[in-house]
Amino acid sequence: MSAYEISIISIIGINVILAVSLNMISGFCGQISLGHGAFFGAGAYAAALTMVGSGSVLLAILAAVVTGSLLGLAVGFASLRVRTDFLAVTTIGVNFLFVGFVRKQAWLGGEMGISGIPASGFGPVGNMTMILLFAAATIALSLYISRSWMGFAFRAVGEDEGAAATLGISAGAYKLAAFGIGTALAGLAGCLYTFFTQFITADAFDFIFSVMLMAMVVIGGIGSTWGVVVAAVGLTLLPEAIRFVNDYRLLVFGGLLVLVIRLAPGGLAGVIQKAFLAVRRS
Amino acid sequence: MSAALQLDDVAIRFGGVQAVGGVSFAVEEGDFVGLIGPNGAGKTTLIKIIAGLLRPDKGRVQLSGVDVTTDGTASRVRQGLALTHQIVRPFREMTVLDNVTLGAGYRRTSSPFRALMHLDRRRESERAAEIIAQVGLAGTEKKLAGSLPLGQMKRLEVARALAVEPRVILLDEPLAGLNHAEASKQVEAIAAVHARGITVVLVEHNLEEVMRICRRLIVLNNGLVIGDGEPREVMADPIVHEAYVGGGMASHAEA
Numbered sequence: 001m002s003a004y005e006i007s008i009i010s011i012i013g014i015n016v017i018l019a020v021s022l023n024m025i026s027g028f029c030g031q032i033s034l035g036h037g038a039f040f041g042a043g044a045y046a047a048a049l050t051m052v053g054s055g056s057v058l059l060a061i062l063a064a065v066v067t068g069s070l071l072g073l074a075v076g077f078a079s080l081r082v083r084t085d086f087l088a089v090t091t092i093g094v095n096f097l098f099v100g101f102v103r104k105q106a107w108l109g110g111e112m113g114i115s116g117i118p119a120s121g122f123g124p125v126g127n128m129t130m131i132l133l134f135a136a137a138t139i140a141l142s143l144y145i146s147r148s149w150m151g152f153a154f155r156a157v158g159e160d161e162g163a164a165a166t167l168g169i170s171a172g173a174y175k176l177a178a179f180g181i182g183t184a185l186a187g188l189a190g191c192l193y194t195f196f197t198q199f200i201t202a203d204a205f206d207f208i209f210s211v212m213l214m215a216m217v218v219i220g221g222i223g224s225t226w227g228v229v230v231a232a233v234g235l236t237l238l239p240e241a242i243r244f245v246n247d248y249r250l251l252v253f254g255g256l257l258v259l260v261i262r263l264a265p266g267g268l269a270g271v272i273q274k275a276f277l278a279v280r281r282s
Numbered sequence: 283m284s285a286a287l288q289l290d291d292v293a294i295r296f297g298g299v300q301a302v303g304g305v306s307f308a309v310e311e312g313d314f315v316g317l318i319g320p321n322g323a324g325k326t327t328l329i330k331i332i333a334g335l336l337r338p339d340k341g342r343v344q345l346s347g348v349d350v351t352t353d354g355t356a357s358r359v360r361q362g363l364a365l366t367h368q369i370v371r372p373f374r375e376m377t378v379l380d381n382v383t384l385g386a387g388y389r390r391t392s393s394p395f396r397a398l399m400h401l402d403r404r405r406e407s408e409r410a411a412e413i414i415a416q417v418g419l420a421g422t423e424k425k426l427a428g429s430l431p432l433g434q435m436k437r438l439e440v441a442r443a444l445a446v447e448p449r450v451i452l453l454d455e456p457l458a459g460l461n462h463a464e465a466s467k468q469v470e471a472i473a474a475v476h477a478r479g480i481t482v483v484l485v486e487h488n489l490e491e492v493m494r495i496c497r498r499l500i501v502l503n504n505g506l507v508i509g510d511g512e513p514r515e516v517m518a519d520p521i522v523h524e525a526y527v528g529g530g531m532a533s534h535a536e537a
Contacts, residue, residue, distance in 0.1 A: 144401075145398065147401055148397060148398055148399075148400060148401050149387055149390040149391055149396075149397035149398070149400045149401070149403075150391075150394055150397035150398040152380075152383075152384055152387070152391070152397070152403075153384070153391040153394070153397050155373070155375075155376065156373055156376075156384055159373045159374070159375060159376075160371055160373060162335075162355075162367075162371065163367070163371040163372070163373065164356075165334075165354065165355035165356040165359065166333075166355060166359060166364070166365050166366075166367070166371075166442070166443070167359065167384055167385045167388055167391070167442060167445070167446060168356050168359035168360045168385075168388035168391065168392065168446055169356055169384075169388075169391045170354065170356040170357070170393075171356070173393060173394050174394050174397075176394075177394035177395075177398075
């Protein structure tokens with residue numbers, strides 16, 4: 001396997017974790033977050049500092065997960081107070097705040113970022129394998145949640161918080177749970193990204209990246225784990241395979257996003273489900 | 283024994299308007315109470331206070347002797363209160379069966395952690411199917427809730443309320459917007475709820491039906507209780523009559 005292939009597969013794995021975890025917050029529980037990059041970044045910086053300080057892979061993973069979910073819970077508390085559309089704006093603000101804050105902090109490397117982060121010691125193939133294992137575990141967790149009573153309650157909260165309350169479901173607790181789990185996984189992805197690049201700057205976690213993640217969720221099909229996985233893989237590979245897409249990445253992703261919302265709001269998963277039903281009927 | 287639902291001196295003010303001004307009453311276990319009053323009497327505000335959607339400025343709300351004044355809706359539901367909305371709010375994207383199953387699993391969903399630990403829904407689905415049949419919706423289980431006609435959606439609201447195994451059920455205008463045939467089916471469903479020993483508090487504009495099915499009437503006007511007792515006696519009270527005539531509802535009061 002070439003170094004290029006290893007790096008592409010590693011990035012795909014990280015994007016799958018990010019898109020699937022965002023889908024838990026926005027797809028399962030209906031809380032639109034356009035700042036997932038901030039939680040990804042918080043995890044990456046926590047892991048980088050831990051690696052520089054201790055060199056322990058386990059501690060780095062732990063620090064990333066805890067930092068991602070703590071920031072996520074803080075934003076989750078905001079979600080208890082605001083309507084869904086304001087939450088989208090709040091999370092955009094959180095993403096800008098995160099990048100702006102990190103850029104000005106000398107202890108976080110400022111504009112230059114953190115470089116020379118100690119290697120995980122697994123080598124490129126070992127890192128890739130670890131990333132793929134965590135991606136598989138994330139997919140499995142997502143599938144489990146959507147089948148559990150938690151996923152059932154998430155759907156209710158996402159559709160109508162007031163009606164959910166009349167069935168004894170505390171919308172607030174579930175929204176916090178969605179943010180806590182989803183952002184912990186984003187923190188994990190940040191840690192894996194740090195192992196992979198050994199060099200991070202704030203720009204990798206900006207708002208544009210968050211919008212790309214949301215595009216993966218929407219194009220894959222909001223709420224569908226497999227649809228989102230396929231979209232995350234496809235949209236990561238697309239710019240690599242087609243030169244034009246790489247040059248006009250924002251234009252192509254933005255265009256796809258608009259087309260999907262206009263023509264197939266259920267995303268890939270919705271289109272496939274419709275086709276399947278049509279075939280079964282005929 | 284403590285009352286199923288008890289309000290002590292409940293009051294709330296919005297700006298300069300005293301929407302509810304010191305309301306007290308107790309509803310005994312198994313009773314069937316109609317809460318009525320002309321428009322603007324404070325019924326909706328009082329329902330929101332009982333449901334936990336509004337916190338009163340003063341006073342106390344108790345369910346079976348437990349003070350729930352500061353609890354939210356979900357917590358009150360888990361303590362035995364169920365409610366239906368005046369404007370139906372089914373989960374439109376879920377099937378009828380899922381709508382009721384979710385209610386039947388209220389113990390499973392009492393905390394996200396507990397919900398995460400459980401996958402099996404068979405028992406809850408079976409209970410849900412029974413309840414759906416009881417309110418006369420058998421055969422609609424697999425339909426999307428959003429595709430039902432209004433009359434069936436209103437009965438689905440009752441089914442969901444029953445699913446949480448309530449001791450007290452608060453029905454907010456369950457007959458509003460229904461034609462005569464649908465309304466009579468809904469009344470049957472409500473009567474069946476009461477027959478199961480559940481305490482019913484009914485808020486309804488349709489005075490004819492209220493007089494027919496309630497054992498006791500509580501009349502609100504300007505945020506205060508102006509009548510309370512056996513329906514015919516209450517409606518014969520000149521103060522109550524005056525409130526309705528003054529409120530422009532003479533025709534209903536005569537009905």
